[in-house]
Amino acid sequence: MSDSVLRWTRPLAALVVIFGLWQLAGRVWTFPGYLFTPGEIARAWFASLDPETGSAVLATTLRAVAGFLIATAVALPVATVAALVRPVERILEPYIGFFFALPKISLLPLLVVWLGYSDSARITMIAVSAFFPIFVYMFAGVRGINPGYLKVASNVGASRRERFLHVVLPAVAPMAMAGVRIGVAISLIVTFAAEVVGQSPNGLGRLIQDGFSALDYDQMYAGIVMFALIGLGLDMLLRLMTRRSPGLWGEGVPA
Amino acid sequence: MTELVNRKTVAGTGVPGPKRLTIRHLPLRRSFNVLGLLAVAVGLALWQILAVQADNFLFPSLSAVVEAFWDSLRDGSLLEALQITLLKGLVGLLLGVAAALVLGRVMATSTVLTASLAPLISGVFPIPRLAMYPLMVVALGAGGQAAIALVAIEAFFPMLYSVQLGASSVTQRYRWLMSNVGASFGQREALVLRAMTPSVVAGLRNAVPTVLVVVVVTELVMGGSGTGFLVRDAGSQFEPARALAVVVALGIVGVMLNVLVKKLFERTQPWSLSLQS
Numbered sequence: 096m097s098d099s100v101l102r103w104t105r106p107l108a109a110l111v112v113i114f115g116l117w118q119l120a121g122r123v124w125t126f127p128g129y130l131f132t133p134g135e136i137a138r139a140w141f142a143s144l145d146p147e148t149g150s151a152v153l154a155t156t157l158r159a160v161a162g163f164l165i166a167t168a169v170a171l172p173v174a175t176v177a178a179l180v181r182p183v184e185r186i187l188e189p190y191i192g193f194f195f196a197l198p199k200i201s202l203l204p205l206l207v208v209w210l211g212y213s214d215s216a217r218i219t220m221i222a223v224s225a226f227f228p229i230f231v232y233m234f235a236g237v238r239g240i241n242p243g244y245l246k247v248a249s250n251v252g253a254s255r256r257e258r259f260l261h262v263v264l265p266a267v268a269p270m271a272m273a274g275v276r277i278g279v280a281i282s283l284i285v286t287f288a289a290e291v292v293g294q295s296p297n298g299l300g301r302l303i304q305d306g307f308s309a310l311d312y313d314q315m316y317a318g319i320v321m322f323a324l325i326g327l328g329l330d331m332l333l334r335l336m337t338r339r340s341p342g343l344w345g346e347g348v349p350a
Numbered sequence: 351m352t353e354l355v356n357r358k359t360v361a362g363t364g365v366p367g368p369k370r371l372t373i374r375h376l377p378l379r380r381s382f383n384v385l386g387l388l389a390v391a392v393g394l395a396l397w398q399i400l401a402v403q404a405d406n407f408l409f410p411s412l413s414a415v416v417e418a419f420w421d422s423l424r425d426g427s428l429l430e431a432l433q434i435t436l437l438k439g440l441v442g443l444l445l446g447v448a449a450a451l452v453l454g455r456v457m458a459t460s461t462v463l464t465a466s467l468a469p470l471i472s473g474v475f476p477i478p479r480l481a482m483y484p485l486m487v488v489a490l491g492a493g494g495q496a497a498i499a500l501v502a503i504e505a506f507f508p509m510l511y512s513v514q515l516g517a518s519s520v521t522q523r524y525r526w527l528m529s530n531v532g533a534s535f536g537q538r539e540a541l542v543l544r545a546m547t548p549s550v551v552a553g554l555r556n557a558v559p560t561v562l563v564v565v566v567v568t569e570l571v572m573g574g575s576g577t578g579f580l581v582r583d584a585g586s587q588f589e590p591a592r593a594l595a596v597v598v599a600l601g602i603v604g605v606m607l608n609v610l611v612k613k614l615f616e617r618t619q620p621w622s623l624s625l626q627s
Binding site: 199 | 385478582
């Protein structure tokens with residue numbers, strides 16, 4: 096078997112074994128009601144495929160993506176400026192240090208006091224949380240550009256604009272993408288918290304929490320699987336985008 | 351390494367340019383950030399002035415928050431909540447790290463096992479595992495156990511990645527050497543554990559901030575006790591000053607934890623000291 100085939104079949108086989116053992120354990124012992132076998136999870140998920148769940152998936156995805164896009168739109172330029180302009184870095188340093196370490200989610204009850212139980216409070220929360228990892232990665236990426244690249248570009252007569260577009264941007268893209276991937280993962284986590292704590296009228300967080308209140312395990316499992324699928328889908332989309340973009344340098348993107 | 355990035359920038363781009371390495375340029379000791387201190391002072395002063403001007407209890411002034419901080423420190427409620435939050439985080443972290451150490455070590459014993467499981471580990475990275483929390487509350491009760499279980503799971507995955515990476519750094523030659531000198535199973539494993547330490551600590555740098563977030567979220571969702579509950583309680587009673595006092599305390603604890611892990615990191619891999627900012 097060739098290496099590329101092995102790369103896919105081995106993890107797949109491991110997955111089958113894990114789920115198989117789990118299913119088998121469910122046959123041998125009687126699981127308590129809240130512990131589903133993979134078969135039961137799949138059945139609950141299929142049963143949940145209706146317009147109502149669809150709108151919950153849509154609401155959650157839109158919230159996560161909105162917060163994440165705001166965070167990215169602010170973090171990338173600010174991090175670039177901070178990495179290049181020394182005084183800006185020094186001014187931002189204590190603020191970034193404090194808010195990076197702070198569990199931002201603890202601000203949610205305050206945001207709710209200020210903005211009400213609204214999507215502005217929830218999306219602000221998501222954006223604030225996703226901002227910091229994206230900022231940190233972008234900052235490190237711009238700082239880490241090999242100065243040799245810029246010297247070469249200057250030597251062949253590249254203008255300032257050309258150097259930025261054709262050297263700085265592609266060189267920083269892998270790190271920026273790594274930060275963005277973490278930002279997406281964090282956005283989804285915070286979306287769940289913001290939907291539950293922020294009393295969202297819709298979304299998967301609501302769906303799971305309602306399932307919890309009614310002890311409807313099918314609904315809880317269906318919601319969890321949907322959340323996982325959104326996470327995997329968004330991540331796959333990002334990875335496809337990275338692969339499609341031409342002229343990006345560096346293979347060292349953390350997995 | 352003959353060149354080191356200098357503060358001077360390459361003409362026109364603002365990107366740091368190269369300069370010949372001298373001892374003076376080694377970033378062994380960072381200069382004190384006067385500008386940053388000034389920025390913090392200005393920010394705090396602005397906060398105080400604007401809040402006093404606004405005179406709205408929804409936007410508490412700096413002095414009101416400091417007062418609330420002091421009050422909740424003196425009546426013991428803040429310290430008690432912090433203790434509960436940190437204890438849950440620590441127990442969950444230890445469980446997650448222990449499980450990762452064992453499984454990561456076993457994974458590294460065979461290339462087939464590593465090739466089969468490593469993609470699955472990175473595959474679960476984008477899945478928001480927090481969504482499982484209500485289910486865990488059903489299974490383990492609304493006490494600390496569900497939060498601890500979730501923390502353990504959140505800590506487990508980044509740690510497993512690091513442990514497996516660290517364990518595979520012990521090459522076959524070292525293993526042969528160890529058996530040739532007649533090291534027992536316990537002695538061999540102790541050596542492997544020492545070889546893995548830098549990777550484990552590197553994994554902790556990712557895991558520790560996550561742990562704090564997860565515990566606070568669980569307390570926000572289920573209430574009961576802890577810092578997350580304290581913030582939620584203050585918010586629902588429209589006491590933003592008290593809520594902000596807890597948020598500030600969490601920020602301070604977060605910074606302290608990060609410094610602690612960073613110090614641990616520098617101790618275990620001193621060669622990376624000059625590369626980390």
